Amino acid sequence: MTKRRKRPNLFGWTLFGLIVLFGYYFNQVYLPSQPNPFEATPTVTRSPESFVTEAESLFRDGKLLQSIDAYQSAIDASPQNPALYIAIARAQVWAGKYEDAQANAENAILLSPDNSMAHAVRAWALDFRGKSSDAMEEISKAIELDPNNAIAHAYRVEILIDAGLDNLEKAIDASRTAINLDPNALETRRARGFIFEVTGQYEEAIGFYKSALEVNPNIAILHIELGRNYRFMGVYDDAIDEFTKANTLNPADPQPELLISRTYATEGEYAKALQYAKAAVDDKPTDAALHGNYGVMFFRNFQYQDAVTELSLAINGGKAENGLPITGLPLSNDLRIAEYYYTYGLALARLNQCGQALPLAQKLQAMFSTDDSVQQATTAINQICEENLKNPPTEIPVTATVEETVVAATDTPAPTSTP
Numbered sequence: 001m002t003k004r005r006k007r008p009n010l011f012g013w014t015l016f017g018l019i020v021l022f023g024y025y026f027n028q029v030y031l032p033s034q035p036n037p038f039e040a041t042p043t044v045t046r047s048p049e050s051f052v053t054e055a056e057s058l059f060r061d062g063k064l065l066q067s068i069d070a071y072q073s074a075i076d077a078s079p080q081n082p083a084l085y086i087a088i089a090r091a092q093v094w095a096g097k098y099e100d101a102q103a104n105a106e107n108a109i110l111l112s113p114d115n116s117m118a119h120a121v122r123a124w125a126l127d128f129r130g131k132s133s134d135a136m137e138e139i140s141k142a143i144e145l146d147p148n149n150a151i152a153h154a155y156r157v158e159i160l161i162d163a164g165l166d167n168l169e170k171a172i173d174a175s176r177t178a179i180n181l182d183p184n185a186l187e188t189r190r191a192r193g194f195i196f197e198v199t200g201q202y203e204e205a206i207g208f209y210k211s212a213l214e215v216n217p218n219i220a221i222l223h224i225e226l227g228r229n230y231r232f233m234g235v236y237d238d239a240i241d242e243f244t245k246a247n248t249l250n251p252a253d254p255q256p257e258l259l260i261s262r263t264y265a266t267e268g269e270y271a272k273a274l275q276y277a278k279a280a281v282d283d284k285p286t287d288a289a290l291h292g293n294y295g296v297m298f299f300r301n302f303q304y305q306d307a308v309t310e311l312s313l314a315i316n317g318g319k320a321e322n323g324l325p326i327t328g329l330p331l332s333n334d335l336r337i338a339e340y341y342y343t344y345g346l347a348l349a350r351l352n353q354c355g356q357a358l359p360l361a362q363k364l365q366a367m368f369s370t371d372d373s374v375q376q377a378t379t380a381i382n383q384i385c386e387e388n389l390k391n392p393p394t395e396i397p398v399t400a401t402v403e404e405t406v407v408a409a410t411d412t413p414a415p416t417s418t419p
Contacts, residue, residue, distance in 0.1 A: 048078035055087070062218025062249045064095035082112040089121045093128060094219060096253065101125040116146035124155040132163040150182035154191035161198055171195060172419045186215040190222065193229075195419045202229045204419075220250040224259065231263055239263050254283035254290055261293060270300040285320035288313065288329045292340035299343050304350045311344035331367065338368060342377035346384070352393055354385035 055070035071088035078084060085108035092101035105122035108115060123138035139159050142152040153174050160171035175195040178188040193208030209226040213219070227242030240263055247256035261276035274297040281290045295310030312318070317328030329337050342364055348357035361381040368374035 046073075046077065048074040048081065048084065051077060052084070052087070055091070059091055059094075060216060060218065062216075062220070064091055064250070067091050068095060068097070080111060082108040082115055082118060085111070086115070086117050086121055089118075089125065093121065093125055094221065095250075096128075098125045098128040102129065114145055116142045116149045116152060118142075119145065120149060120152035120155050123152075123159060127155075127159045127162055132159065135159045136163060148181055150178050150185055151187045153178035153181065154185070154187040157191040157194060161194070165198075168198070171198075175419060184215070186212050186219070186222075189215065190225070192419070193225065197225070197229055197232075199419055200232075201419070202232045205229045206233075218249055220246040220253065220256070223249070224256060227256075227259065231259070231266075236263050236267055252283060254280035254287065257283065258290060258293055261297060265297060265300060270297060273297045274301050285322055286324045286326050288315075288317065288326050289336070289340075291326065292329065292337070295347070296339065296343050299347050304347045307347040308344065308351060308353075311340055311347060314340050315344055331363070333367075335371070335373070338364065338371070338374055342374055342381070345381045346377060349381045349384040349388070352388045354388060357381050358385055 051070050051074035055067045055074065058064075058067035058070055068088055068091050071084060071091060075081075075084045075088065085104045089101040089104040089108065092098070092104065102122055102125040105118055105125060108118035109122065112118060119138050119142035123135045123142060126132075126138060127135035136159055139152060139156045142149060143156065146152065156174045157171045157178065160167040160174060172195055175188075175192045178185075179192050182188050189208050189212040193205045193212060196202070196205035196208060206226060206229045209222060209229065213222050213226065216222075223242045223246040227239040227246065230236070230239035230242060240260055243256040243260045243263070247253070247260070250256075257276045257280040261273045261280060264270070264273035264276065274294075277290075277294040277297040281287075281294050284290055291310045292314030295307045295312075295314060298304075298307035298310060313320075313326050313328075315328050317326050320326055329340065331337060331341055341360065345357045345360040345364070348354070348360070358381065361378040364374050365378045
């Protein structure tokens, strides 16, 4: 009766209550709000239109490869839309991805067989792939489906010229039709510039190429074409500026560096020409023509052994530094290829390897009997070898002689008609 009653442990009961409340909150409130680790995390999906907007913006900025990726994302989101395949194919042609462009244009045709633009872009891609007859057939179908398709008429200009200069009058008419149907389109302005270039009216060509660049100043090929016409007019500084812009926009393309190399060589700045010739080879080491140009520039710098090495790769083929094969260029009526051959002969003669140089000179003399450049070069080969026979060289000369002044194959087409 006199035993003292224990007081309740208020702290313990309070702690117990808090633990119960926390357990309830954790189980009923917190856990249900957390993602299930065994379920895929939902992602926010983008509309195809947003990808197209992004692609168009990238295209305007000259970021063609990124633009193509964005168009591909749009296609992944909406694979049944033929317009998306047409858009990506056009971007791929501008980016030099002609096989991919053809494939995507064909995808558009499968989805929409009577789509004029799909057939037009397919024709354009085929032409760049050297399939002129197929391109002609396809562009005719595109125009048949829509005679007012200005872009198709613009593509037809290039296709007709590439098929042969006997199509020049048709190409001139096509360029007029294209520019009349849509004077503000990049393609129609470019096509008109191309016609003036082909006919040797370079000042007019420059005007139209500049107007095409007003539509989009970030397309590398337009800067190449503009620079090419500056070069034809002898405005070499402006030509190099345009080629440099093209190289900045598409640094993986060796063509701007090749053209810079040739332009510096025309000005007699052979050290700079050699530098850019090497840069072009570095961009595409399996291209025989680039090795040919590199060899020519070594020769211009009196580096005959290096010239023979590079020109042999161009003519006979071999392996690039990365181990990939180089297919040699057979002798043809192409004067640029002839230049590689006669420069090879000159370099061999300079190294007193006349057993190889003289038969090559004879072959060139017979094949190019009416071309002054080739005849001057072969005459120089014979003279050098005769001198070597009389006075065998003890060291390689490094002074300019007759062969260094041989006029290289021209890059300038002759005027043929009036647009």
